[in-house]
Amino acid sequence: MMQELDPLLHSQLRLAVMSILLGVEQADFVYLKEKTESTAGNLSVQLEKLAAAGYISKETDGSGAKARTICRMTDTGRAAMQAYVDALKTYFTGLNQ
Protein backbone atom coordinates (compact mmCIF):
# COMPACT_ATOMS: atom_id res chain seq x y z
CA MET A 1 0.00 0.00 0.00
CA MET A 2 1.07 3.60 -0.47
CA GLN A 3 2.60 5.08 2.63
CA GLU A 4 0.93 8.04 4.24
CA LEU A 5 2.91 11.28 3.92
CA ASP A 6 2.72 13.40 7.08
CA PRO A 7 0.38 16.18 5.94
CA LEU A 8 2.03 18.66 8.27
CA LEU A 9 5.32 18.25 6.44
CA HIS A 10 3.82 17.83 3.00
CA SER A 11 3.53 21.56 2.41
CA GLN A 12 6.06 23.54 0.43
CA LEU A 13 6.60 26.25 3.02
CA ARG A 14 6.55 24.12 6.16
CA LEU A 15 8.93 21.65 4.55
CA ALA A 16 11.27 24.49 3.57
CA VAL A 17 11.31 25.79 7.14
CA MET A 18 12.02 22.34 8.51
CA SER A 19 14.72 21.84 5.92
CA ILE A 20 16.46 25.05 6.95
CA LEU A 21 16.23 24.12 10.63
CA LEU A 22 17.85 20.78 9.88
CA GLY A 23 21.01 22.62 8.95
CA VAL A 24 21.27 25.30 11.61
CA GLU A 25 21.09 25.43 15.38
CA GLN A 26 18.42 28.14 15.23
CA ALA A 27 16.90 30.66 12.85
CA ASP A 28 14.87 33.79 13.40
CA PHE A 29 11.68 34.89 11.72
CA VAL A 30 13.30 37.35 9.36
CA TYR A 31 15.93 34.87 8.22
CA LEU A 32 13.30 32.21 7.54
CA LYS A 33 11.17 34.72 5.68
CA GLU A 34 14.06 35.71 3.41
CA LYS A 35 15.30 32.19 2.80
CA THR A 36 11.86 30.85 1.95
CA GLU A 37 10.75 33.98 0.10
CA SER A 38 7.42 33.79 1.87
CA THR A 39 5.18 36.55 3.16
CA ALA A 40 5.24 37.31 6.87
CA GLY A 41 1.59 36.34 7.26
CA ASN A 42 1.94 32.96 5.68
CA LEU A 43 5.14 32.24 7.57
CA SER A 44 3.57 33.24 10.86
CA VAL A 45 0.68 30.83 10.34
CA GLN A 46 2.87 27.92 9.24
CA LEU A 47 5.40 28.37 12.06
CA GLU A 48 2.53 28.31 14.50
CA LYS A 49 1.33 24.98 13.06
CA LEU A 50 4.79 23.46 13.30
CA ALA A 51 5.15 24.70 16.87
CA ALA A 52 1.69 23.41 17.83
CA ALA A 53 2.71 19.96 16.58
CA GLY A 54 5.91 20.12 18.60
CA TYR A 55 8.07 19.93 15.47
CA ILE A 56 9.80 23.20 16.27
CA SER A 57 10.18 25.44 19.30
CA LYS A 58 9.45 29.09 18.89
CA GLU A 59 10.39 31.74 21.40
CA THR A 60 9.75 35.44 21.05
CA ASP A 61 11.73 38.12 22.86
CA GLY A 62 10.49 41.68 22.95
CA SER A 63 7.51 43.15 21.14
CA GLY A 64 6.72 45.61 18.40
CA ALA A 65 9.64 46.46 16.16
CA LYS A 66 12.00 44.90 18.65
CA ALA A 67 10.36 41.51 18.59
CA ARG A 68 12.63 38.60 17.71
CA THR A 69 11.23 35.15 17.16
CA ILE A 70 13.72 32.32 17.24
CA CYS A 71 12.92 28.84 15.98
CA ARG A 72 14.64 25.53 16.59
CA MET A 73 13.96 22.01 15.41
CA THR A 74 12.90 19.60 18.17
CA ASP A 75 13.75 15.92 18.42
CA THR A 76 10.14 15.18 17.53
CA GLY A 77 10.52 17.33 14.44
CA ARG A 78 13.71 15.65 13.38
CA ALA A 79 12.12 12.22 13.77
CA ALA A 80 9.11 13.35 11.76
CA MET A 81 11.39 14.55 8.98
CA GLN A 82 13.22 11.24 8.94
CA ALA A 83 9.92 9.36 8.74
CA TYR A 84 8.77 11.65 5.95
CA VAL A 85 11.91 10.99 3.91
CA ASP A 86 11.60 7.25 4.44
CA ALA A 87 7.98 7.33 3.29
CA LEU A 88 8.83 9.48 0.28
CA LYS A 89 11.52 7.12 -0.88
CA THR A 90 8.94 4.40 -1.39
CA TYR A 91 7.32 6.65 -3.98
CA PHE A 92 10.29 6.75 -6.29
CA THR A 93 11.42 3.20 -6.90
CA GLY A 94 12.64 2.94 -10.45
CA LEU A 95 13.78 6.55 -10.69
CA ASN A 96 17.30 7.94 -10.40
CA GLN A 97 17.52 8.78 -6.71
Add this chain to the structure above:
Amino acid sequence: MMQELDPLLHSQLRLAVMSILLGVEQADFVYLKEKTESTAGNLSVQLEKLAAAGYISKETDGSGAKARTICRMTDTGRAAMQAYVDALKTYFTGLNQ
Protein backbone atom coordinates in the same frame (compact mmCIF):
# COMPACT_ATOMS: atom_id res chain seq x y z
CA MET B 1 17.64 29.52 -2.29
CA MET B 2 15.04 26.85 -1.69
CA GLN B 3 14.13 24.97 -4.81
CA GLU B 4 10.56 25.17 -6.02
CA LEU B 5 8.63 21.93 -5.69
CA ASP B 6 6.32 21.32 -8.65
CA PRO B 7 2.92 22.00 -7.06
CA LEU B 8 1.24 19.55 -9.40
CA LEU B 9 3.31 16.73 -7.99
CA HIS B 10 3.38 18.01 -4.43
CA SER B 11 0.02 16.48 -3.58
CA GLN B 12 -0.35 13.19 -1.78
CA LEU B 13 -2.80 11.62 -4.22
CA ARG B 14 -1.28 12.89 -7.47
CA LEU B 15 2.16 11.82 -6.31
CA ALA B 16 0.83 8.37 -5.42
CA VAL B 17 -0.70 7.99 -8.88
CA MET B 18 2.53 9.06 -10.54
CA SER B 19 4.49 6.73 -8.31
CA ILE B 20 2.33 3.78 -9.33
CA LEU B 21 2.65 4.66 -13.00
CA LEU B 22 6.43 4.73 -12.67
CA GLY B 23 6.33 1.03 -11.98
CA VAL B 24 3.80 -0.26 -14.48
CA GLU B 25 3.19 0.10 -18.19
CA GLN B 26 -0.41 1.20 -17.56
CA ALA B 27 -3.07 1.19 -14.86
CA ASP B 28 -6.82 1.56 -14.98
CA PHE B 29 -9.05 3.76 -12.87
CA VAL B 30 -10.23 1.01 -10.56
CA TYR B 31 -6.72 -0.24 -9.90
CA LEU B 32 -5.49 3.26 -9.09
CA LYS B 33 -8.48 3.84 -6.85
CA GLU B 34 -7.77 0.66 -4.86
CA LYS B 35 -4.03 1.16 -4.63
CA THR B 36 -4.32 4.77 -3.49
CA GLU B 37 -7.41 4.16 -1.30
CA SER B 38 -8.95 7.32 -2.68
CA THR B 39 -12.53 8.10 -3.53
CA ALA B 40 -13.60 7.96 -7.17
CA GLY B 41 -14.47 11.66 -7.20
CA ASN B 42 -11.13 12.80 -5.89
CA LEU B 43 -9.25 10.45 -8.18
CA SER B 44 -11.23 11.59 -11.20
CA VAL B 45 -10.35 15.23 -10.50
CA GLN B 46 -6.68 14.58 -9.86
CA LEU B 47 -6.24 12.34 -12.91
CA GLU B 48 -7.76 15.07 -15.02
CA LYS B 49 -5.22 17.58 -13.67
CA LEU B 50 -2.31 15.26 -14.39
CA ALA B 51 -3.63 14.62 -17.88
CA ALA B 52 -4.19 18.32 -18.54
CA ALA B 53 -0.55 18.95 -17.63
CA GLY B 54 0.54 16.19 -19.99
CA TYR B 55 2.07 14.16 -17.15
CA ILE B 56 -0.12 11.15 -17.93
CA SER B 57 -2.23 9.99 -20.82
CA LYS B 58 -5.76 8.92 -20.14
CA GLU B 59 -7.94 7.00 -22.54
CA THR B 60 -11.47 5.82 -21.89
CA ASP B 61 -13.09 2.93 -23.75
CA GLY B 62 -16.81 2.33 -23.48
CA SER B 63 -19.31 4.13 -21.28
CA GLY B 64 -21.55 3.49 -18.30
CA ALA B 65 -20.67 0.37 -16.34
CA LYS B 66 -18.46 -0.81 -19.16
CA ALA B 67 -16.24 2.25 -19.15
CA ARG B 68 -12.53 1.57 -18.72
CA THR B 69 -10.10 4.39 -18.22
CA ILE B 70 -6.47 3.51 -18.76
CA CYS B 71 -3.62 5.74 -17.63
CA ARG B 72 0.01 5.82 -18.65
CA MET B 73 2.94 7.98 -17.63
CA THR B 74 4.26 10.23 -20.39
CA ASP B 75 7.88 11.21 -21.00
CA THR B 76 6.98 14.68 -19.73
CA GLY B 77 5.59 13.13 -16.57
CA ARG B 78 8.66 11.01 -16.00
CA ALA B 79 10.91 14.04 -16.43
CA ALA B 80 8.78 16.03 -14.01
CA MET B 81 9.06 13.25 -11.43
CA GLN B 82 12.82 13.20 -11.84
CA ALA B 83 13.01 16.95 -11.38
CA TYR B 84 10.77 16.70 -8.34
CA VAL B 85 13.01 14.10 -6.72
CA ASP B 86 16.11 16.13 -7.47
CA ALA B 87 14.52 19.23 -5.90
CA LEU B 88 13.35 17.26 -2.87
CA LYS B 89 16.78 15.90 -2.19
CA THR B 90 18.07 19.40 -1.56
CA TYR B 91 15.62 19.62 1.33
CA PHE B 92 17.13 16.81 3.31
CA THR B 93 20.85 17.42 3.57
CA GLY B 94 22.04 16.21 6.95
CA LEU B 95 19.38 13.52 7.26
CA ASN B 96 19.73 9.78 6.63
CA GLN B 97 18.71 9.47 3.01
Add this chain to the structure above:
DNA sequence: GGAATTTGGTTTATAAAATAAACTAACTAT
Protein backbone atom coordinates in the same frame (compact mmCIF):
# COMPACT_ATOMS: atom_id res chain seq x y z
C1' DG C 1 -39.29 -8.21 -18.69
C1' DG C 2 -38.80 -4.74 -15.36
C1' DA C 3 -37.60 -2.99 -10.63
C1' DA C 4 -33.37 -3.01 -7.60
C1' DT C 5 -28.25 -3.20 -7.46
C1' DT C 6 -23.76 -2.71 -9.00
C1' DT C 7 -20.05 -0.62 -11.71
C1' DG C 8 -17.30 3.13 -13.48
C1' DG C 9 -17.07 7.14 -13.60
C1' DT C 10 -18.23 12.82 -13.56
C1' DT C 11 -20.22 17.07 -11.46
C1' DT C 12 -21.20 19.87 -7.83
C1' DA C 13 -20.91 21.26 -3.04
C1' DT C 14 -18.29 21.59 1.21
C1' DA C 15 -14.18 21.63 4.11
C1' DA C 16 -9.45 22.62 4.62
C1' DA C 17 -5.29 24.84 3.32
C1' DA C 18 -2.44 28.49 1.42
C1' DT C 19 -1.93 33.11 0.46
C1' DA C 20 -2.65 38.02 0.54
C1' DA C 21 -4.33 42.16 2.61
C1' DA C 22 -5.05 44.74 6.51
C1' DC C 23 -3.78 45.72 10.92
C1' DT C 24 -1.03 46.41 15.57
C1' DA C 25 2.76 47.81 18.41
C1' DA C 26 7.01 49.68 18.95
C1' DC C 27 10.94 52.00 17.15
C1' DT C 28 13.61 55.68 14.13
C1' DA C 29 14.70 59.59 11.69
C1' DT C 30 12.98 64.40 10.23
Add this chain to the structure above:
DNA sequence: ATAGTTAGTTTATTTTATAAACCAAATTCC
Protein backbone atom coordinates in the same frame (compact mmCIF):
# COMPACT_ATOMS: atom_id res chain seq x y z
C1' DA D 1 4.66 65.29 16.26
C1' DT D 2 4.30 62.85 12.13
C1' DA D 3 5.89 59.92 8.46
C1' DG D 4 8.13 55.74 7.60
C1' DT D 5 10.12 51.08 8.98
C1' DT D 6 10.27 46.63 11.31
C1' DA D 7 8.41 42.40 13.20
C1' DG D 8 4.94 40.21 13.56
C1' DT D 9 -0.47 38.69 14.00
C1' DT D 10 -5.35 38.55 12.47
C1' DT D 11 -8.70 38.36 9.17
C1' DA D 12 -10.35 37.78 4.53
C1' DT D 13 -9.89 35.75 0.03
C1' DT D 14 -8.46 32.38 -3.11
C1' DT D 15 -7.10 27.84 -4.15
C1' DT D 16 -7.02 22.99 -3.36
C1' DA D 17 -8.66 18.66 -1.62
C1' DT D 18 -12.36 15.87 -0.35
C1' DA D 19 -16.95 14.16 0.00
C1' DA D 20 -21.66 13.80 -1.46
C1' DA D 21 -24.73 13.48 -5.07
C1' DC D 22 -25.56 12.16 -9.41
C1' DC D 23 -25.63 9.70 -14.23
C1' DA D 24 -25.44 5.99 -17.73
C1' DA D 25 -24.97 1.42 -18.72
C1' DA D 26 -24.76 -3.33 -17.30
C1' DT D 27 -26.33 -7.08 -14.22
C1' DT D 28 -29.07 -9.74 -10.98
C1' DC D 29 -33.19 -11.67 -9.39
C1' DC D 30 -37.63 -12.59 -9.16
